[in-house]
Amino acid sequence: MGYLSFQLSNLKHFNSFRLLQTATTGLLLGRAWQHLFWDAPYREFLWDEYWMKNVVSMVLGLSWSEYVGNPLYDERIQLFSQGIGWFYLLAAGAALGIQWLPSLARPILTTSSGTLLILALIVWKEQGWQIGQLLEQSLQWTTPLLLAVSSKGAIPEQWIRYGTRVAISSTFIGHGLYALGYYPIPGNFLEMTMRSLSIGEDPARQFLFLIGILDVLAALGVLWPRYFKTAIFIYLIAWGLLTSLARVWGYFSFDFIENWLQMWVYELLIRFPHFLVPCFLWLRERK
Template sequence: MNEVETEIDVQNTSEQSGTDRVLILILRAAAFLCFAGWTWVHYYWEAPYGILLWQDATFEFASEQGVSWDEFIGTGTNDGWLQTWVSRITWLYFAFTIMTVTVRSKSYLQMAALIGGSGLLTVLSYAKYVASQRQLPMFLEHGGQMLAPILLVTALLFGARHRATLVVAMVALVMTFAGHGCYAVGWWPTPGNFYGMISLSLGVQYETANVMLGVFGILDFIVCIAIFLPYVRRWAIWYAVVWGFLTALARPVAGMSMSLNYWGADQYIHEAVLRAPHFLIPLYLAILWRRDLSATPTLAKPIPPSIAPADAVPAASA
């Protein structure tokens, strides 16, 4: 019987190892796509740091470095001191994007760098929070993006199933869905693009979109609570996967058009890409929490005669 148990343990360990690799791959993809999307924003558009940097304190700092006012503000596009330094951040985001692919469990320097990348994402989210007149949900809904690199590092350092990794993932999910829910139910002024995405994607009027947003907002809060309840969290987390994917996809679906240059892909695809953590982090939790039935079919398999115990062999007929 010991040989049977050993075979079962080996098979279960192999299956668990394979699942762990999938979990790491999902977290790696979440961090990679988030950084890749924001790299495009920095390179092609303009990062939202202006609200933080166009201040007297920034000019005073530049003056201390010997930078004149004309050099500070520039004379055209991307030629001022501030614009030049902001554009250079693009290469940091590009480096972080590459690191999400190359980092391994012993790559401590890359892990430290990715934590720094998470800090940059936090600064970026804070800038959007300030630009929104300090509306708390604006900062909260970026939780999945801010924590995606830390989640990958935690999984590599401690393991994909470790409690620390699980806690970071749950915090990221709650922040994202709570932030979105606060806007959807109207506790803070609902952004106009929320109505626009629903109306354009589903072809409904404002009144219907408003009702739908209220329902979706309530479901956001239900998800935030349900993931802490073992008996219902599997259903809630799969809803979070689908809803996170649809809200990310809604940007290009509502915005892209055949009449635009490149069909508008340069304007909207990255909006879905950088929101990948919104559905990949729930997918990580969904796989982690799936009902593990592997032991049942394994035990139910016929025991090979070579290792079957004596009492398992049927007695010879008289």
């Protein structure tokens, strides 16, 4: 009986690791797609006169108008963005092959977490330093790091689970603050809700307010999962999945299916951690 329990425990551990691996691979593939075929907001920082004027003057020896008016530097920013995209593609391969080449894959994944954190900080700046935006990005940059430390075996299981709880909680609190209207509700939140549910603006706002309350309650509950644990995890997984699918469902069109694939599938991929990481944690908690 003890051997059977041990085997079942190992199976849950293996399955949870696969979930985390899938979340990381999807996230990195989505970011690679974004950087290679669309754009990333690096110009928000690199073209900010307040932050970069002195750097440009000291490093490049140019005035600010010479810097921003020279198309060569815009091309270099684009090449830099594409280079990061190729790196994310490499990191996705590292996530897939971490069982076979762990000593090579772990530093690549750890570095990808660092670059994703930088991207999250730039998006935070772009959104006017709203703390909710930074919190909402938590799973985006921590997931590859979680995969790297989970594969190592030297990190205590309790630390991994606690770090995962914090990342999930932060993401859902950030989302909840926008849904509640603590910050102005983003236009894409409203639009996706209206398109997905075929409702008007006022019902969409009321629906988002309710979801915001549930987001915050679930985010607090996952930190101390003593009561209603199953209900909390079901909500986190279901709502994480639905909000991810809303990007592809709400904007689907047979007439523009090629544009739809290019514009929205990567938005789904980068949100794989929003429902797969809660699945990962739930299996670890049940083990």
